[in-house]
Amino acid sequence: MSALEPFGTRLRRAMDERGPLCVGIDPHASLLAEWGLNDDVAGLERFSRTVVEAMADRVAVLKPQSAFFERFGSRGVAVLERSVAEARAAGALVVMDAKRGDIGSTMAAYAESFLHKDSPLFSDALTVSPYLGYGSLSPAVALARESGTGLFVLALTSNPEGGEVQHAVRMDGRNVGATMLAHLAAENVGEEPLGSFGAVVGATLGDLSTYDLDINGPLLAPGIGAQGATPSDLRRVFGAAVGNVVPNVSRGVLRHGPDVVALREAASRFAEEIRKAVTVD
Numbered sequence: 491m492s493a494l495e496p497f498g499t500r501l502r503r504a505m506d507e508r509g510p511l512c513v514g515i516d517p518h519a520s521l522l523a524e525w526g527l528n529d530d531v532a533g534l535e536r537f538s539r540t541v542v543e544a545m546a547d548r549v550a551v552l553k554p555q556s557a558f559f560e561r562f563g564s565r566g567v568a569v570l571e572r573s574v575a576e577a578r579a580a581g582a583l584v585v586m587d588a589k590r591g592d593i594g595s596t597m598a599a600y601a602e603s604f605l606h607k608d609s610p611l612f613s614d615a616l617t618v619s620p621y622l623g624y625g626s627l628s629p630a631v632a633l634a635r636e637s638g639t640g641l642f643v644l645a646l647t648s649n650p651e652g653g654e655v656q657h658a659v660r661m662d663g664r665n666v667g668a669t670m671l672a673h674l675a676a677e678n679v680g681e682e683p684l685g686s687f688g689a690v691v692g693a694t695l696g697d698l699s700t701y702d703l704d705i706n707g708p709l710l711a712p713g714i715g716a717q718g719a720t721p722s723d724l725r726r727v728f729g730a731a732v733g734n735v736v737p738n739v740s741r742g743v744l745r746h747g748p749d750v751v752a753l754r755e756a757a758s759r760f761a762e763e764i765r766k767a768v769t770v771d
């Protein structure tokens with residue numbers, strides 16, 4: 491397979507050139523209604539196209555949330571395919587938010603679906619769940635290395651329920667979230683300028699100084715906007731790792747649509763606040 495440059499290299503460049511903001515494409519039924527669109531495939535397509543048109547030539551990363559497309563069956567997935575292709579063609583990196591995770595042999599098929607260059611849903615990276623055991627993800631790690639794509643592994647999620655799994659303490663005294671971070675650090679050893687195997691770490695989680703966030707890979711940080719975190723929280727939450735954070739905002743930007751200019755202004759405001767928050771004085 492002819493490989494792209496490694497995802498981590500492409501992401502670092504995009505973050506440096508465009509700033510690290512990731513805008514989510516989350517076509518909630520309530521947002522379709524706010525935008526004056528019907529809750530159907532035509533509404534979905536209009537919504538997604540508008541976000542891609544407004545954002546793909548300026549933000550580093552777009553993150554479509556697959557669930558909102560799957561809701562409409564095969565025709566919704568066809569809209570997702572077109573959105574991914576259009577966003578990539580316009581210069582954004584696409585992180586497919588599908589949160590896949592299964593036994594290794596099935597995981598290989600999920601990886602083919604999103605990380606093989608000939609797949610209709612080919613994306614630059616995929617969110618994955620390691621809660622069948624980190625090793626179950628190895629087919630996806632292998633294909634990502636081969637195709638120049640990346641993974642974002644759920645380590646410390648933004649939702650309050652995540653703690654019962656992720657804060658559980660193992661026999662060796664380390665908790666589950668910290669274990670996932672350690673696996674990722676091992677994947678990324680020696681990679682420059684940035685590894686391709688990222689962690690999802692919520693911006694909502696407060697002080698994370700007890701965790702080693704230095705995984706030499708990107709930290710996807712959802713939770714800004716609708717879930718209550720703000721860009722000014724980033725330095726407190728991520729400390730010295732803040733330079734590798736890719737903050738995600740979905741509803742906080744999307745609620746400003748359908749006007750393309752208003753969407754762009756909302757994203758610019760977040761981008762500027764994020765720039766101030768992550769710049770070392």
Ligand SMILES: O=C(O)c1cc(=O)[nH]c(=O)n1[C@@H]1O[C@H](COP(=O)(O)O)[C@@H](O)[C@H]1O
Binds near residue numbers: 514516692712
């Ligand atoms: O993997 C994710 O992106 C994710 C992980 C996590 O811990 N929390 C989280 O909110 N997300 C996703 O990030 C987006 C957040 O959307 P807003 O709350 O509207 O900004 C949604 O698409 C969630 O599915």
